[in-house]
Structures are given as structure tokens and as C-alpha cells.
Amino acid sequence: MNALKSGSRLEQVLAAGQFAVTAELGPPKSADVEVIKTKAASLKSVVDAVNITDNQTAIVRMSSIAAGALAMKEGLEPVIQITCRDRNRIAIQSDVLGACALGLRNILCLTGDHQVFGNHPTSRNVYDMDSIQLLAMLKGMRDGKKFACGDDIRNGKNAPVVEPRIFIGAAANPFGDPFEFRVVRLAKKAAAGADFVQTQCIYDMERFERWMKQVRDRGLHEKVKILAGVTPLKSLGMAKHMRDNVAGLTVPDFCIERLEKAADKAAEGIAICVEQIQKLREIPGVAGVHIMAIEWEAKVPEIVNRAGLAPRPQV
Amino acid sequence: MITAERKPFGEIADMVQDAKKLLILGCGSCVTVCMAGGEKEVAMLASAMRLANRKAGRKADIREATIERQCDREWFDKVAEDIEWADAVLSMACGVGAQFCGEAFEGKRVVPALNTKFYGATERQGVWVERCAGCGKCVLADFGGVCPIARCSKSLLNGPCGGSQDGKCEVDPDRLDCGWQLIHDRMKLLGLLDRLEAVQPLKDWSAGGDGGPGRIVREDATL
């Protein structure tokens, strides 16, 4: 990977072989810019890039592109998430051009949570395409310099071709079923055009390692940079909720037991998370870590520090 | 078959409350089979209407009839007289039959008694399940005979999302199987698992509902 595809900071860190650190920032459920400013303040210089979620769990929030542009102003490098749930191929391509024009360089392609989980369960979904088709479409825009329909990305017959230069990401869930198809999904994402993937948060280390072995057996870690996802457990209640209610997630008993025994649940949750990051760094093929501190962005610096990942390299 | 469910009684009653002469017209095909609009359902609804009218002190004549199919014009002949007689026809066919009835008797108010649901099959007695989304361009051959469009909650063409757990779909784990688990299992059984590794390109949705009202013309069958 000599020539950079997008020149984003995240791409550079990964290209340099550094262990990357990303975090997540949920846009506000209002037009309140202060929320972004506050969250950005705790993440600034602590991580390499920050995911800006796209109406996560199908709850209406500020658009990820708008929030991403605001976060960039605060000194963060955003990773714009785009889901297939709410927009068709026309709208998404239009958004990608817009994002790029605003200087946003990282785009993460997701299928998106089903609308029944959100606050508009009676709405109609789109799913004109799935995340893999989205990846292929974006790669086609960047490398093929064409829209999905085959037209050149230019304003007129004689106008210059100005394609979006973007670093394309995808998500991977090693914990969904059917387990043996999980690695196939990753292979398809790599083939479709993913430059990096961030995984679902990992608690079941044993299953993740099995998955990573399959990934290495297929040589996928060399085609796509893998950032392992972690989520610090804030409380015992959260741990049990994640275990019982979130599909595709297993929280092992020992995590629950540790939290049960601990006097300061939050501190124990952070400690578990730090240990997990240290273990994940040992796994061959893991190129970075993605810390999803859900509505707990303030704790990310502590986690990064204690995991020995600070300071972040300058690029 | 096209599956349907009867609308709540109150909704039906509101639609036809001003009809003094009401024909309740059943349909003998799909909706008979899925127990929504056959002769028995017609009788049941008629009873309820009569009782409700009597209770409310409303005077209304109610006739009952069921024809073979409301999606074929010819069958309406048998009940032409009843339809002429009626102020309103309460069609217990699917949306197709209810509309066709109105087309056959222009100027007659035809109202639907059913909510048309989906193209489905009888899973077991009393339970119907969706199997086809009518996309207009069947892809079953690529997926071992299990439709990803109808059976995956997100109509994904390239594999399961993260919400597939123990063979169930997170949208409703108690009732919904993960369509992709089914596809995976079937392809495995058929020894075709490797075919799922190919990236499926964007689908042409124009062949189905997104292409505007559908129309099929069989040239050899038309004059």
C-alpha cells in the first residue's frame, strides 16, 4: 500500500503499521452543537479517528455527515458511518460526494439496525442494497471513478472527473450466527472493497481468537486492517443487558462475576476493558482497537492511557 | 397463495354503516384457504353485522354470497343480481378481488373487509408464513431455494447481519427464523456453500413493485 487512497490520518497510522485506536461519538438527538463539542473535547488527541454513528439503533439523531463536519472543526478525524436502512443508492452516492467535499475522508459502510428497534418502528425501510453492495459501490466510485449506474463522476462531458477519495471501512461481527459464515462475510467485504474493518465489541475472547484464526488462514488480515471492538462495561446491569438482550453478543460469566464482586463496578468495568485491549494486542492480525464507550466518552482517555496506547503517533 | 386477515369489526362496520342493502361477498380461492374470506367467514361476518344492527336499531338488509374467485370477472355473473341490489358490496377477497369487483360493477361502492398481507404458504393448520416478496426477478436459484428478499428482515443479498443468533432473527427471535441461517444450511446441504462467497451485485428492483404497476402479457394467449 504505497500510494494512499484517501490520505486520512487513520489510513496513515494503519499504513505505518502503528496499532490504531478509534472511538465512537454518537451525534445528539437534537440540533445541539454543544453535545458534540463536549464529547469531542475528551477524545481529542487521544484517538486516531472517531466514528460518527448514523441514526444508531434506528433512533433519529443529527445526520452523521453534519455531526462529522462539526467534530472535524473540534479537531477530530471523523469516520462517517452510512447505513443502508434509510437511503437508496441515489441518496447515498449524493451523500458521499457531499461528505468528501466537506473534507471527510473515512466512510464506514453498515447494513444498519432494523427500524423496529428504534423510535419509528412503523416506518418503511429501504435496503436498496446491503453493506457489501455499498462497499462495492463506494470502491467503484473511488477506484473506478464511476457511479453505480456506470456514468463517469463528472459534472459534464468536458468537466474533470472528481471522484471521492475516501478510506472505506466496514463492520464485522465474529459473534453472530452461522459462525462459519462470519469469516466468509469478512472475505466478501474485503473483496468488495473494505480497507479496514471494526468488529462488534468483544467479550468472548475465545470465540474471537477462533475467528481470527480463520481470518489469518484466509490471509484476510493482509487485505484489510482489523480493528478489534471493545466496550467498557459501566455497570452490572449493562453487562446483563448486553448478555441477555443484544443479539450477536456473548458476555462470559467471569465478566459478570467480576462485576458482581467489585465494590466500584465502573472501575472494574474499565479494568476489564484495559485487560481486554492488552490481550487483543497480542493476537496476530489485529491492527488496532475500536473503543465504543457508549455515552461514556469521557472515560476513553483513561482506557487508552492504562492500555499503554498513549500518546498517539503524529502523522 | 395471497394471504389476508379480516379487518377488525369496528372498522368494517364504520365503512358500511350507511348501506341499507349490503352484500357480503366471499371469495373461494386463496382467502378461503387462509380462512379469511371463505363462505364460513362470510356467514360469521353477516351474523355479526345483523346482531350489531339489531342492537343499534339500524335497519339493513344483508345478503351473503361466495363466488369461486373475485380475480376472474366471469364468476361475478352468478351474483350480478345481488350486486345490483346492494348499496354496497363488502368484499371478503384480497385487495385484488375487492378492486376487481369494483371494476366489474362501476358505480357500485365496494369496500374491503380484509387486510391483504403477503404471498404465503400454510406452515401448519392455522399458521401462514411469507415466502415470496414478488420482486419480479426470482433469485432462488442462487440461494438454495430460500429467498433472501422475503425471508431476511433486511432483504440482504450477501449474507446475514450481526442480528442472527441461534438461527433466529433479532427482529423477533421467538417467531422469525434468520433467513440467512436457512440459506446457509440449505446451501451446505446441497454442497454449494462456496457459491455464497461471490459478491452479489446491486439488484434491479424495477422488475417488481418499484417498477410501477405490474402487467404481464402472454402474447400467445392474447388475440
Next chain:
Amino acid sequence: MRRVLVIGSGITGCAAALELAHQGYSVDVLESAAGVGGKILGYCCKATIECARCGVCVAHTRVAQAVKHPNIRFLAAMSLQSVRRDAKGFAARAVQQHPAIRLSACTACGACAKACPARCITRYNRGGLVQYSINHAKCLRRRRRACAKCVAACPAAAIAGDGLSGAADLSADAVLVATGHQAFDARGKPWLGYSQVPNVLNGEEAEAILANRMFLRGPNDDVAFVQCVGSRDPELGRNYCSAVCCAYATRMARVIRHRNPASNVTVYLIDLQNFDKTFSRLRAQLAAEGVRLVRSAPSSIDPLPGGRLSVKREGVAGAAAVAEHDVVVLSVGMGPAAGAAELADQLGLRRDEFGFFEPGTPGVFVAGTCAEPRSILDSIASGEAVAAQILEALADPGRPARESTADNPNLRKIKLSPGVLVLGGGLAGARVAGELKALGYRPVVLEQAARTGGGASSAAEFERLLADVDVLTDATLSRLTGCIGSFHASVRAGKTARDIDCGAIVVCTGNARQDAGRDLFDFDRILPAGDLAAAVARLPRKDRPRAVGIILDLKVEETNAGTAQAFQTALRVIEQHHAEVYVFLREVRVAAKGLETLYDDARNAGVNVVKYEGPLRLKTIEDGVEISARDALLGRDAIILCQMVGVSPCGLSAAADAGLAALLGVHTDCLGQMQDNNAHLFPALSNRPGIFLAGACRSRYHPPEVIADAKAAAMRVHSLLSRKHLIVELSNATVETTKCALCLTCARTCPHGAMTVDDEKRKAVSRPETCQRCGICVGECPARAIELPASVIE
């Protein structure tokens, strides 16, 4: 014509008599009471909105059928005076004890009752059984008064004029003893107050009250049942479980609660026996409905001022506890009937230590509760089984009466294929095949495994039962078409395919135990209890375990079979290897002959029995398996280290093969076992006519139960196929072609598999031989295309 003398007209006698009569045998049923039917006449229905499977209603139906059968003669109010063997069999003399009405002649017109000046003639009319009987105690003729008003009034000459002096000489090829039981006289335990304290009833009295009224006394009564009165009691010389008391008490308790949910009902018990396959559901219902189960045997019942009763018992840690109730029902156990000793002498029968009859001598057969305590349904099974035994012993399978179709165009004669397919070559399958062979059939046995034998049984016995029987091993049923009388089975045996035509099918496929324990068994230290003794014996002497655990009731309620196996294994391990043995159980399940004594033997031999409550955990550690559970009697945790642990597979029994059930069209029950939870089907019937069930596939595990099941199933097959032709009336459901939408609703909802689609006629059709004329399809058909000529309702 063969003749059989049945002594006792209770449900067992009637069930057996019906089978024999159906085979063309002539049956005399001797009854010492004035009316026929025995104990069931005084029993109540125990259903809430749900049947409790007590069998009282189906027993009434059977007795009523027997009363109407032309080949059965009831001799009421007569007793056996003498019986001797002669060249042809038996010659018996029965004497009339007091005036009686001949049931076979009686038209139930009631003229006698109207004419009787002493009002001593009573009418019994319940469950389709109608009979008049003379209450001898009140009859004027008893007081030597000349009264023959009833005799004169009877238009059918059903009452003999000479009343007291009648006698009958009877000859028989065989004698069946079905004299039933007598409930324990609770006065034998005076501290319980029976017959002294008002509102202390025995179980039979409670049954009789609820048979006629909604409540025992009043709707708000606080009722208690006291279990094991006169059973499981060595001090009274009654060291056996009476098997039925837990059933009737808990079922009545539910009925009382159901009729008034505000009333309090308590059951004082030692162990709750697993008396029915729906038992686990019943227990859950008892808990949900608030029936209190108290583990204690009351030490005294005393009246309180104001009419209530004070029940004292030993409470927690030996302290006395007292509770107040309004009515107490003593669940009295079954004992041998009065006169059993005399009858045993007359017939040369042996009796066990408690006075129950042992299996008969040549020509003399024993069935029902005179042999051991049994429920109504088990008594019916016992009656059907003994009928098969009699047919075999007399080497005469009989010949049912032939019906003619000549002058009735509404009748159709359908030829019955004589073939029988037996699915499964385990204990039940081999038994069924053996019985069928003895009745003159040539059954084909299909065994899934490479050899017959199923669970555990002796090879020699299998060889005997299956000699000359066509046995296909490594064989499975792949397709079944046709219906009762002519099934066509496609069978794969090894690499060959074969088609088998048969008139009936008996399913004896057992249960799938290997799947059940997969999460527990390591097959090294933790293994199925049935394999434990052999596994211990296989080990080199130095490696044999010092302590062995056997665990029952772990996941499901244990059955008699599991208990028997556990204690037999325990005894073997102690005797052969001198190991310590711990048996963990929640309840001591001993509701079958010999189990209480086996339990005592095991304890006397040093087996440690731990009754546990709450969860039981198994933890494999370096030198064995740690069993930890809470000891229910001591009220503290017990942790026992054993080197080997057997977990009862009977308690872990899994569902029957669902694929096979679907292929056969046979319903499964709440446990996933074959056969619906339906008393009408007991013992051997399935929802599909012509397909019968026996053994573990329908949740019968204890070998004696399995054997009775197999005999009853063989009897059912014989009863069907010995007719050679099925005569059916063409009154089955009819389908109007123009209306049928071919929606298959009828085919899916017919419980009997009678509806199919006729491809040529393009409509659904019902098979007359399978259709039971219930009309369920008519009720379900969404197109109103089906009619039932036999039942037209407008």
C-alpha cells in the same frame, strides 16, 4: 364355543369379558353385589376443565358395553359356592344370595321400582350405564315376607320369582379372577378418628360424595387429605405402596380448588408417586392452584369445639405442628378383598405376603386389583392383557361373529390384510411379536439397530419370543400409505428396500435416551444409571470406585422404572464390589408391586438414600465427582464424593422420534411421547385407527408395565384383524366437489387421518373405514363443502 367364567364384574372383569366376548367366547360374569360394575360406580369424575385421566368415565363406557354384549351373561348377587376341575375345564356352582335383576333381560323401564312397596329397588344411571338393582337389606323377602310385586310388575321377566334359593351350575374352559380389592378400614388407625370424629372421611366416601355433588360438604371448606393410610406401613403388615392414592387425592384436591378457588386444600404425604405421564404437569398445576403439599404423616386428628378438626403432625426439627381443617379425607390404600383367602383355596391360587393373588395356575387367571394395587386405566390394560393370555392358553384365538352386507347397500365390506408390522425390536416389540405369533399371526419386526434387544433384557427370552418371526434389523420405515386394514409400508432394511402390506401396525420404538443426557454424561465417571453396574464390573479391581452415586429426579420426575433400576443397581454394586452407594432422589417412587420391599432391602443392605430438594450439582474433580444438594430431611446441604455416578436415563427420557410420529401421523403428547394425553386411547390406541402403541414410546418404562402393554396391544390387533373383514357403514363425511377448495384444512384437522385428496375427482374425500363420524372436518371446512350424513344440524 369356549366358555370363560369371570369372577367379579368390576372394570377389569368387564374389560376382559368384552375382549373375549368379541372373539366369540361365551362369558359368565359372577358378581356378589346386587349391581354390576364394582367400585367405579362410586367414583367421581376428577376433571376440571381438563381431564385428569382418572378413567372413571371410560370405565363406565366399558361396563355399559359389556352389559349390552350378547355373549356376556351377568350373574348378579351370586357367589361361587364350589369349583372343581373336570375333563373339559371347570365346573362351578354359584348360588343366588338374594333377589336380583337379570341385566340381560332388563329393559330399564323402571316398573319394578315403582311397584316395590319397600322402595328397595334403585336405579343407577351414570356415564351411559343404566341398571336397576335390589337393595337386599331393605327387601321384604329378606324378612321372609311374601312379596313378589317387582316380579309381577316386570314386563321383561327379568326378576326371578324364587329369589333366595336360586343357584346356577356353570362350566368353563377357564376362570378369570377379577375380584378387585377392599379399601383399608381406617378404624385400624384409631388416632386418625375415622368413624369416631365427624367430617373425617375415607377416600371412597369422598369419591362417592363428589360423584353426586359439587363439594364435599360446603364450598368454603378447608379440606385436608392424609396419604398412606393403610399402605407403606410395615407395622400394619401393609408394606407396599397402594399406587392409586396419590392420584385420587391430588386429583380430587384440584377439583375442590377448581370449584372454589378460595378454599384451602392440603395434602399430607410422604412421597408423591409419579402415577401418570402427565404427572409433571399436574404437579405444576397443584403448585399454581395453591394446593398445599405437606410432607408429614399426621399423628392425630381430633374434633375442636365448633366442629373443626385439629390435625397434629411432626413439624420441622421434631416440633409438633397443628393445623385446623373442616374436612379430612383419609387416603386409604387398597388391600385384598374379603373372601380372597377362601377363593384362593377353592382355585388353588397362591397369594403374596400381603394377600394379593399371585399369577394363576393352569386354567385360572388373575387380573386387576386383586393381584396388586392398580388404577382404573391400568386395570383396563390388565383386563385386555389377560384376555390375550386366555386366548393363547386355550390355544383358541376365537372367531368374531360375521356380519353380512348382503341386504344393505349402505354397508361396505373391506378386506383386512392379515399382516402386522411391529416397529421396534426391544422388550415391547419382542413381546408384541411373541403374543401375535401365539395368536396365529406372522408379524414382521422392524429394528433400527443392528440387532434386537433394545434396552436391557435377557437374550434367551428374546430368542424365544422372536423365534420364527420375520425380523428386519438395521431397518427403518421410509413411507406409509393406506389406512386401517390395508397399510402399505415402504421399508429400508440395510441396503435393500422392501414393501410390506399389513392390516395393523404396532409402534414399540421406545424412547431416545442417548440424546437426553448428552450434556451430563462423560461416559467415564458420569454415565446412564442403566450402564452403571456393568461399567463398574468392567473396571480392574484396583480401579473400582469406593463410592457410587445414583441420581434420580434430576431433570424430570422419576418413574417406577427408574427407582427399580436404581435400587437393583445399588444392591448389585454393594454385593459385588462392596462400594458405598448413595441414591439421590426427590421422591421414593414405589408405586408398583415389589418396589417398596426392594427399597427396604436396599436400605437394609446399606444403601444411603438422600432425599434432596432444590438443585443438585455434579462437579467433576480430580478424584471423582462431587454431588451436592440439599438434604430435604436433615435440612442441610449434603456433599458426597463418588468415583462414579449413574444418572437415571428414565428420568431423562427424551421425546419419541418426532420424524417417525409425523410419518405415521401419530400425535405426540405434552412430553413429546407418542399417544395423546387421552384416557380414551389407553392403553394401546393411537389417534390413527389401525396403529397401536406399546411400551416406552408411550411413556411406559417399568418392565411389568411394558409387558402388560404389549399384551394389550396384541389383543387390540387381534380384535381388529380376526374379523377378516371390516364392515363399515357409508355414513362417513362427504365432500361436495364444486365447493371443495382443495385447501387441505380437513386433511390437516382430521385427528384420525381419514381425509385425503382424490386427485381425479379434484376434491377431498374421507375414507369410510377410518372416518370416526365425529364431524370435526365439517366444523373446520372454510368452504362449507363437507357434510356428515349421520349428523345434519341446521
Next chain:
Amino acid sequence: MKKPGKRPKQRLVVFCCENSAAKAAESAAGDPMLKGVEFVRVPCAGRVEIRHILKRIEAGAAVLALACPLDNCKYIHGNRRTLKRVDRVKQVLKDAGIEEGRVRMEFLSSVDPHKLVNVIKEAKRP
């Protein structure tokens, strides 16, 4: 095309399964509580159709469907089917604004004539 039949007014119509309630009714024959009640014998409760019940309700009667206790249907599940149908009739009545109590379902066995009298007493209660 059908029009509602004209039947004489009935106070109570009881559908009786031949295997249970009909036998119980025979045993209870002569009980004053049974006076004026119209019994309709059916081979199985599962034979009773929704239209049979509705027709009688339209004619002004109250309907009592008597079936064998659950799991005690001679034809396995005729009673369960009828239970579902009676629920459906209740829904129809509810839709029409008619008191759901106009149709009732009870379960009793052939050996419970006293219970039959009791449920008829309950059903007659306004």
C-alpha cells in the same frame, strides 16, 4: 344468499356431545332445571359450527356448548376446536356489541350429571 331463519324464541340451546353431556343429560332427565332447554345432540363438540351457534343467537337464544373435558375427547381434540370456535363467536358478539355471555362453553364428563345441572343453572342465570 341466505337470510336469517325464523325460529321460535328459545331461551337456552345446549349443544351436547354424545359422549359426555348427552349421557349426563340422560342421567339427569327429569331434573326441573332442564325444563324448557333445547338439547342438540352432536357426535362430538367438534361438529358444532360457528354458524350453528350464531344462527341460534340471532334467533334470540343463549347457547351453551358442552364438551368433554380437555384431553378427554373421544376424537382427540374436537373439544379444543370448539373452544376456539366459541372464542371466535365471542369475538363476533363483541364486535356486534352483544353480551359475550350469550355463548358459553363448559366441559363435563358423562359421569357428572350433577355438574350438568349446575352449568345449566349458571347459564340460565340472567
